[in-house]
Amino acid sequence: MTKQAVLSPQPGVQTVARHDTSRSAEFWAGVRATIPLVVGAIPFGIIFGAVAVSSGLGAGTAAAMSAFVFAGSSQFIAAGLYASGAGLMIIILTTFIVNLRHSLYSVSLAPYMRHLPHRWLLILGFTLTDETFLVVSQRYTAPDASPNKHWFHFGSAAIMYTNWQLCTWIRILAGSAVANPENWGLDFALVVTFIGMLMPGIRSRPILVSVLAAGIASLVLAGLPNRLGLLAATLAGVVFGLIAEILKNRHIAGNRADA
Amino acid sequence: MSTYEILMVAGMMAVTFGVRYPVLALVSRVHLPEPVMAALKFIPPAVLTAIIVPAMVMPAGQIDISLTNAYLVAGIISAVIAWRTRNLLATIVLGMVIFLIWRWFF
Structure with missing residues (x-):
């Protein structure tokens, strides 16, 4: 965060005082903003390489999956299903369910992409991930009127994509020579970054209600397979947030009527 | 790569x-009604929470509320x-240091 943002007259309102909104400045800002999440993704990428090899997927298949599917959780699950001898349709259907939450992200980002030509939508759609969605949501909703926010998005997507390919290849090529990174604690980098992104955003009671509902639902629904818990908990958060907002607006309207 | 793997x-x-691009392409070309727009702002904080909470409370797969759970x-x-602080970088750096120290001791 910049000094200007810290000195912002309204604490909590993230005034992004980025004066340089050129394409390259936005691109590199997107790369930088995503680096902590890339660090958190490294162990998963390397473990995917290992899981793919032990599942019996060829190196070429594992690399092709990372390059063309580019969706971490679904790649893990597909490798596991492949190893268990599951049929083609089961693997493809499961991948669809695991990645269904991406349609929610697409709906959420689309209003900010009205002005973009289709080739941009193709690239940014193909490279959508949880991490990039969350980072660029903050950029798109920032109050400044930069015309190049999609370059920030492209930077975030580019570093995530590059990192995922490198991690997959490292484990495929190095094999077991690379120590198992599961116990390095890098996965906490992802958690702590998301915490740092979430907390300043809780600025209203409806958002607090939404967060509490999503949190409780995520634990209650943790047993759901295929990342459906994440999708259902998100929807629970959205529904409860909306209800809280409607009640709040009614309360305000009621007070006005009384006065 | 076998035919099976290529098809997979x-x-x-x-x-x-299919769950990414078509939605992006369609929705970016229409105007969403106001209630839908109002709902969209809850998605990022709800997703963040739904990722963070299980990662903290059940890092090994089952609920673990104890002082030995460094994630929590x-x-x-x-x-x-x-x-x-509302400072992302300070949160990441301090959080990682606390996490690594805590894990070292417990």
Whole structure:
């Protein structure tokens, strides 16, 4: 965060005082903003390489999956299903369910992409991930009127994509020579970054209600397979947030009527 | 790569691209009604929470609320730091240090 943002007259309102909104400045800002999440993704990428090899997927298949599917959780699950001898349709259907939450992200980002030509939508759609969605949501909703926010998005997507390919290849090529990174604690980098992104955003009671509902639902629904818990908990958060907002607006309207 | 593997990757690619791009292309070309727009702002905080909470409370797969759970302890301290400072970098650096130290001791 910049000094200007810290000195912002309204604490909590993230005034992004980025004066340089050129394409390259936005691109590199997107790369930088995503680096902590890339660090958190490294162990998963390397473990995917290992899981793919032990599942019996060829190196070429594992690399092709990372390059063309580019969706971490679904790649893990597909490798596991492949190893268990599951049929083609089961693997493809499961991948669809695991990645269904991406349609929610697409709906959420689309209003900010009205002005973009289709080739941009193709690239940014193909490279959508949880991490990039969350980072660029903050950029798109920032109050400044930069015309190049999609370059920030492209930077975030580019570093995530590059990192995922490198991690997959490292484990495929190095094999077991690379120590198992599961116990390095890098996965906490992802958690702590998301915490740092979430907390300043809780600025209203409806958002607090939404967060509490999503949190409780995520634990209650943790047993759901295929990342459906994440999708259902998100929807629970959205529904409860909306209800809280409607009640709040009614309360305000009621007070006005009384006065 | 066998035919089976080629079909598997192609099918996975098709359905994954299918939940990303077409939605983006369609929705970016229409105006969403006001209630839908109001709902959209809850998605990022709800997704963040739904990723963070299980990662902190059940890092090994089952609920673990104890002082030996470094994810939970460092996560709660990080949340307080983030809430007080509103500084992402400070939260990440301090949070990682606390997490690694806590794990070292327990």
